[in-house]
Amino acid sequence: MTEVDIDICRRSAVAQLEAMRRGEISARELLHETRERYDRVNAEINAVVTVDFDAADDAAAKSDRRRAAGEPARPLEGLPVAVKDLEDTAGMRSTYGSLLHADHVPRGDTLVVERMRAAGAVIYGKTNTPEFGTGSHTYNRVFGATTNPYDPRRSAGGSSGGAAAALAAGLTSVADGSDMGGSLRNPASFCNVVGLRPSIGRVPNWPLKDAWDTLSTNGPMGRTVADTGLLLSVLSGADRRAPLAYPERFEAVSEGFAGPLRIGWSRTLGGLDIQPQVSEVLDGQGLPVLHQLGHRVLDAEPDLEEADSVFRVLxxxxxxxxFGSLLAEHRDALSPELVVNTEYGLTLTVEDYFDARERRTSLYKGMLELFDNIDVLAAPVTAVLPFPATHTWVREINGSPQPDYLEWMRASWRITPTGFAAISVPCGFSPEGLPVGLQLIAPPGAESRLLALAAAFERVRPVWREHPIVLTTATTPERQLVETETPQ
Incomplete structure (x- = not known):
């Protein structure tokens, strides 16, 4: 299947922009197609949870007038976009997936949204997220669960699960996400799209409670690597309110690199339990592509044991x-996952904090030493295939019990405290048709290297073009939101 055979809503954002440039479709017509897609499939996957098509139509009409007047096209000119519901959008309900904010309508945009609007995005709605982004399965008590376009009985991952599902189904051209412990990468892997966790400071945001945070970051998602790089160029760049921001705007570079790369192939990311079905896709469908591209691939298992306690403490x-102040008055309104993690945090001490910082420094030193011999580390994004959407989190992997909702996500969040950048690129499908992503990891500031390698991988294996089953089904399964067991 070539891209011209793909319906307009699921073509790459780059192709949609080119179609508008050539006059084959207008911004208002593309929004109309997106609205028809929303009306047809969103009820089945629940990816987009708040919409304002009237305001979006006005924005699209303005975009069309700009083109007709010969004004220079902005980077996202006329693209229909739905924004993650953790981001404030002026005049549009922004709930953060929490009952406490179910009717909240902010007056202003966050910096991420400001930059997308300024780049010409036509923002029509919000994508679902677990409460305050907590957990890697997207469900909450405001909107319910988001499910996977490739199997609506399965999870779309999280916390950017609504964004990933919307991309896969053609409900948004590009998508913003955020990532503390894998919230960009995990749903990208589950939904056969691309998600990039950039270096801290590459994508600044505002307002923030902690402008010096080095654990969580916003980042871009797309159906293709080029789309993801395009959005990164829009979201990046200095802002005086963001003290850690990279001073320069990221430029989407040409897809190439000088000479073969040294790629470390990690099957377990330092000894994690990985489902055989995931390993079989990566070894059987991903590894041969890296060899085909001419890279030198060698086995490499990083020592990331310190990452486990560092991440949990921080x-x-x-x-x-x-969220500590919310527990006393609003415990019953908060998700079990949020309560458990907050209660754990309240038991920690200043000594725990400084010990974690020191061990994080040791962890970073170890990664630098590993990268003396490699340029990129390739590894699983997730330890499991997309799991049933009726489950809140994975209880066991290969017979090993997972003690809490964080444990099963370690393939993503072990990278977080290292500070390294990481991208999830679609790799292939299990025999039952469930997506599996490949995680590519590189030192801080090396987004160009990751995007170039991911783009080359995608050219050989363009599995993002695989048609989601939700686009061919018409029935809406009854959706349960939570299990009966209580997370530990």
Whole structure:
């Protein structure tokens, strides 16, 4: 299947922009097609949870007038976009997936949204997220669960699960996400799209409670690597309110690199339990592509054991600071996952914090030493295939019990405290048709290297073009939101 055979809503954003440039479709017509797609499939996957098509139609009409007047096209000119519901959108309900904010309508945009609007995006709605982005399965008590376009009985991942599902189904041209412990990469892997966790400071945002946070970051998602790089160029660049921001705007570079890369092939990311079905796709469908591209691939298992406690401590303290005051008055309105992580954070001490910082430095040193011999580390994004949407989180992997909702996500969040950049690129499908992504990891500031390698991989294996089953089904399955067991 070539891209011209793909319906307009699921073509790459780059191709949609080219179609508008050539006059084959207008911004209002593309929004109309997106609305028809929303009306037809969103009820089945619940990816987009708030919409304002009237305001979006006005924005699209303005975009068309700009083109007709011969004004220079902005980077996202006329593209229909739905924004993650953790981001404030002026005049549009922004709930953060929480009952406490179910009717919240902000007056202003966050910086991420400001930049997308300024780049010409036609924002028509919001994508679903777990409460305050907590957990890697997208469900909440405001809107319910988001499910997977490739199997609506399965999870879309999270916390950017609504964004990933919307991309896969053709409900948004590009998508913003955020990533503390894999919230960009995990849903990208589950939904056969691309998600990039950039270096801290590459994508600044505002307002923030902690402008010095080095654990969480916003980042771009797309159906293709080029789309993801395009959005990164829009979201990047200095802002005086963001002290850690890279001073320069990221430029989407040509897809290439000088000479073969040294790629470390990690099957377990330092000894994790990985489902055989995931490993079989990566070894059987991903590894041969890297060889075909002419790279030198060698086995490499990083020592990331320290990452486990470092991440848990730093995340726990972040949750204690952000949500500790809510527990006394609003415990019943909060998700079990949020309560558990906040309570853990409240048990931690200043000594725990400084010990975690020191061990994080040791962890970073170890990664630098590993990268003395490699240019990119390739590894699983997730330890499991997309799991049933009726489950809140994965309880066991290969017979090993997972003690809490964070444990099964380690293939993503072990990278977070290292500070390295990481991208999930579609790799292939299990025999039952479930997507599997490949995680490519590189030192801070090396987004160009990751995007170039991911783009070359995608050219050989353009599995993003695989048609989601939700686009061929008409029935809406009854959706359960939570299990009966209580997370530990």
């Amino acid at each position: 995340r726990g303290l972040d949750y204690a600071r952000s």
